[in-house]
Amino acid sequence: MNNLDTLFLDRDGVINIKLEARYVRNSNEFEFMQGALSAISKLTKLFKRILIVSNQQGIGKGIMTEDDLNLLHSFMTFEIRKLNGKIDKIYFCPHLVREKCGCRKPKAGMIQQAKLDYPEINFENSYLVGDSLSDIEAGERMNLNTVKVDNEYTLAKWTAELMSVIK
Numbered sequence: 833m834n835n836l837d838t839l840f841l842d843r844d845g846v847i848n849i850k851l852e853a854r855y856v857r858n859s860n861e862f863e864f865m866q867g868a869l870s871a872i873s874k875l876t877k878l879f880k881r882i883l884i885v886s887n888q889q890g891i892g893k894g895i896m897t898e899d900d901l902n903l904l905h906s907f908m909t910f911e912i913r914k915l916n917g918k919i920d921k922i923y924f925c926p927h928l929v930r931e932k933c934g935c936r937k938p939k940a941g942m943i944q945q946a947k948l949d950y951p952e953i954n955f956e957n958s959y960l961v962g963d964s965l966s967d968i969e970a971g972e973r974m975n976l977n978t979v980k981v982d983n984e985y986t987l988a989k990w991t992a993e994l995m996s997v998i999k
């Protein structure tokens with residue numbers, strides 16, 4: 833048994849392909865990153881829980897509604913479940929930058945909320961995977977182990993590395 837606890841995942845650029853200068857509004861615009869689905873399936877077995885923490889300013893801008901986002905996330909979790917992957921909870925920040933909320937990354941509000949929802953989380957044994965510096969900064973504020981991914985070093989590659997280390 834490993835001692836991995838909780839995995840925090842950013843969404844755009846980690847689970848699905850990030851669009852250039854626009855928002856993923858529905859399932860037609862949502863395309864999983866290469867290998868992400870099978871990686872999440874493996875990670876589901878390695879971690880006690882997987883939580884998504886995602887900035888979704890498109891809602892604050894009126895480009896999409898919370899209903900649109902929930903529908904999109906139903907599609908995403910359905911596809912993930914097909915491969916026996918499991919997302920325990922999805923946190924999102926709908927606010928605009930100028931609203932100066934406490935949840936938009938690099939602030940740690942979504943992770944702090946997760947700590948309230950799951951008081952048993954052991955942050956020392958938990959990871960945050962994101963593709964931007966604001967993800968990494970939010971994770972570091974909460975003393976999470978952080979992993980920065982990109983189009984080459986993907987979630988799938990990190991997962992393979994992690995599996996080779998813990999075995």
Ligand SMILES: [Zn+2]
Nearest residue numbers: 925927933935
């Ligand atoms: Zn917010």
